[in-house]
Amino acid sequence: MSDNKKRLLLTELRKADGTQQDVAIKFGISRAYLGMIEVGVRNPTVKLMARIEKYFGIPANKLFPDLFFEVNCNKMKQNNKTA
Structure with missing residues (x-):
């Protein structure tokens, strides 16, 4: 994934909480691993x-939108009617 804008919320929340090192320690991971997750x-x-979701109080699909997809139920219903 070359576009790191997808996880900007995670990065912003982490920055508000402390350095990568500080926050990584809280999660029991390395600073480098947290950095790779952020980008x-x-x-x-x-x-x-x-x-991470519990710590920041934000749903994982908002923190990691690139790992989730939203399904438009109305569009799916329409497609099933025409099939």
């Missing part, structure tokens, strides 16, 4: 994602 080079485990 989208690495993805957190499900367990780590849940901890």
